[in-house]
Amino acid sequence: MSKTFSSETFGQTLPSNKKLLAWVKEVVELTTPDQIFWCDGSEEEKEFLTKQAVDQKILIKLDQKKWPGCYYHHSNPNDVARVEQSTFICCERKEDAGPTNNWAAPKEMYDKLHGMLRGAMKGRTMYVIPYLMGPAGSPMTKVGVELTDSIYVVLNMRIMTRMGKVALKHLGENSDFNRGIHSVLDCDPARRFICHFPQDNAIISVGSGYGGNVLLGKKCLALRIGSALGRNEGWLAEHMLLLCLEDPEGKKTYVAAAFPSACGKTNFAMMIPPESFKGWKVTTVGDDIAWMKPGADGRLYAINPEAGYFGVVPGTNNKSNFNAMRSMECDTIFTNVARTPDGDVWWEGKDNSPPKDLIDWKGNSWNPESGEKAAHPNSRFTAPMKNNPDVAEEAEWPEGVPISAIVFGGRRANTMPLVFQAFNWIHGVYIGATVGSEMTAAAAGTLGQVRRDPMAMLPFCGYNMGKYFDHWLEMRRMIKVLPRIFHVNWFRKDSYGNFLWPGFGENMRVLQWIAERCQGRANGLETAIGWMPRYEDMNMNGIPGGMTPERFEALQKIDFEEWRRELILQDELFIKLYRDLPKELMCQRELLISRL
Numbered sequence: 230m231s232k233t234f235s236s237e238t239f240g241q242t243l244p245s246n247k248k249l250l251a252w253v254k255e256v257v258e259l260t261t262p263d264q265i266f267w268c269d270g271s272e273e274e275k276e277f278l279t280k281q282a283v284d285q286k287i288l289i290k291l292d293q294k295k296w297p298g299c300y301y302h303h304s305n306p307n308d309v310a311r312v313e314q315s316t317f318i319c320c321e322r323k324e325d326a327g328p329t330n331n332w333a334a335p336k337e338m339y340d341k342l343h344g345m346l347r348g349a350m351k352g353r354t355m356y357v358i359p360y361l362m363g364p365a366g367s368p369m370t371k372v373g374v375e376l377t378d379s380i381y382v383v384l385n386m387r388i389m390t391r392m393g394k395v396a397l398k399h400l401g402e403n404s405d406f407n408r409g410i411h412s413v414l415d416c417d418p419a420r421r422f423i424c425h426f427p428q429d430n431a432i433i434s435v436g437s438g439y440g441g442n443v444l445l446g447k448k449c450l451a452l453r454i455g456s457a458l459g460r461n462e463g464w465l466a467e468h469m470l471l472l473c474l475e476d477p478e479g480k481k482t483y484v485a486a487a488f489p490s491a492c493g494k495t496n497f498a499m500m501i502p503p504e505s506f507k508g509w510k511v512t513t514v515g516d517d518i519a520w521m522k523p524g525a526d527g528r529l530y531a532i533n534p535e536a537g538y539f540g541v542v543p544g545t546n547n548k549s550n551f552n553a554m555r556s557m558e559c560d561t562i563f564t565n566v567a568r569t570p571d572g573d574v575w576w577e578g579k580d581n582s583p584p585k586d587l588i589d590w591k592g593n594s595w596n597p598e599s600g601e602k603a604a605h606p607n608s609r610f611t612a613p614m615k616n617n618p619d620v621a622e623e624a625e626w627p628e629g630v631p632i633s634a635i636v637f638g639g640r641r642a643n644t645m646p647l648v649f650q651a652f653n654w655i656h657g658v659y660i661g662a663t664v665g666s667e668m669t670a671a672a673a674g675t676l677g678q679v680r681r682d683p684m685a686m687l688p689f690c691g692y693n694m695g696k697y698f699d700h701w702l703e704m705r706r707m708i709k710v711l712p713r714i715f716h717v718n719w720f721r722k723d724s725y726g727n728f729l730w731p732g733f734g735e736n737m738r739v740l741q742w743i744a745e746r747c748q749g750r751a752n753g754l755e756t757a758i759g760w761m762p763r764y765e766d767m768n769m770n771g772i773p774g775g776m777t778p779e780r781f782e783a784l785q786k787i788d789f790e791e792w793r794r795e796l797i798l799q800d801e802l803f804i805k806l807y808r809d810l811p812k813e814l815m816c817q818r819e820l821l822i823s824r825l
């Protein structure tokens with residue numbers, strides 16, 4: 230590899246790992262880049278690449294007084310979200326991908342993608358990004374290497390993962406690493422494919438520059454490939470935030486929670502308890518992904534495989550998410566928010582009203598009367614997790630944190646109460662398997678419509694969803710101290726369309742009940758759908774606007790007509806999965822019907 234670029238500049242030394250070198254050589258021969266850049270993860274490298282990105286107009290430097298170390302990126306307007314119709318699981322048998330995934334035969338897909346990649350990096354630089362998913366030294370950590378022709382990807386990956394030397398060191402001479410190839414090509418939606426090859430531990434992504442499609446460590450490795458690895462190796466890769474709740478006596482409860490994309494996982498993970506919760510503290514272990522494995526003591530341990538946040542920006546302000554605002558104050562990449570010519574940024578739902586002379590996410594000057602949003606609804610910030618003032622020290626623990634509660638939720642205007650608890654693990658798996666949520670902007674689709682999103686994993690499960698439920702059911706034999714399972718809904722509305730629950734920091738009240746249920750301290754009422762807190766079981770002190778027992782009743786109401794519809798909607802998914810649906814789940818459904 231004589232073309233290895235800038236080895237003098239950064240003292241880049243090629244790794245000795247023969248498998249890695251051979252694979253990089255293979256991809257170089259296929260894609261024929263002009264230069265190859267081995268990323269080491271150093272500060273000098275970051276400076277060098279950032280300058281290049283600015284020179285190439287890929288990044289715009291923001292006002293460094295207001296936004297130190299922060300940069301701005303406009304994506305191609307056709308490339309602003311994940312594309313589920315172009316996302317494929319490529320395994321030998323179609324039934325192993327299951328009815329909820331797009332499937333292609335590996336050989337055919339490799340042929341097609343290799344055809345598209347042939348010569349694709351001519352005139353460009355190929356960056357080699359070795360990275361870790363998980364803290365260095367953790368037995369749960371996995372190594373990936375992403376080969377990409379996008380400098381934007383490199384700069385995001387160095388925030389989102391532990392990247393460079395640290396990953397090569399962890400890998401050593403091992404041949405066990407995820408092989409990821411990414412090329413933006415000409416960013417044509419018709420030539421956009423996000424493909425996963427679980428049996429080869431490989432990913433190929435072409436035609437997109439959007440985070441969820443191209444930061445291959447995130448959804449592709451940590452969830453789609455990860456879920457398939459987890460099934461074989463006896464662990465769970467989940468679309469879950471991880472938080473630590475500390476009570477005034479210093480007792481810590483670790484919670485994992487799954488919500489579909491853009492339902493407020495980041496807000497929940499970074500929650501600040503309200504004034505009235507003196508002595509309580511929430512710290513963030515992770516905001517999007519959890520890898521969970523039974524530990525030697527029989528408890529379920531979780532790590533956050535990521536090192537940064539790739540969060541939705543609109544709606545974020547000092548009130549809705551104080552810690553996210555702090556997290557994006559420095560060393561952050563903003564994508565598709567609005568900006569001003571003098572290097573400030575703005576978005577809908579920020580604390581202030583729009584400054585004049587705003588440039589919208591498409592790069593045009595914005596007219597407030599246009600009715601168009603200045604920031605794209607799925608505009609994002611990429612920020613290092615160490616920027617978060619309330620990041621948990623546990624986020625770096627190689628052994629992970631022992632989980633007491635697993636929470637499922639969705640965005641539902643009706644039917645689903647604020648909170649209830651599953652009777653047991655199997656019932657909890659049923660609750661997770663039947664999660665529904667109104668569609669948001671994180672994925673292309675119809676806004677507002679309820680879709681089934683089992684465990685918030687519908688777009689992220691790398692194998693047959695029915696088998697995935699089986700794996701969840703099987704896990705109960707491997708975990709001696711089973712976490713309790715809950716369902717929450719912050720989004721229930723009254724008949725006038727107003728939210729019944731204040732949400733945000735006030736969700737602390739629900740979290741307190743959950744933690745105390747896990748400790749066997751809080752009371753609950755047995756109902757048809759699970760254990761539910763009564764008004765007097767929850768701490769309502771100092772809740773803004775007050776909470777009357779009547780309002781709480783409306784919030785927790787089990788409306789039989791709505792549940793009848795809910796069960797019919799659940800059927801759509803169950804019928805689709807019928808062939809592989811574990812009979813335990815059918816049985817849970819029957820039990821629920823008879824209780825209702």
Ligand code: SAT
Nearest residue numbers: 311440441448490671
């Ligand atoms: O766009 S991402 O896939 O990275 C985020 C999400 O949808 O959860």
Ligand code: MN
Nearest residue numbers: 468490491517
């Ligand atoms: Mn997500």
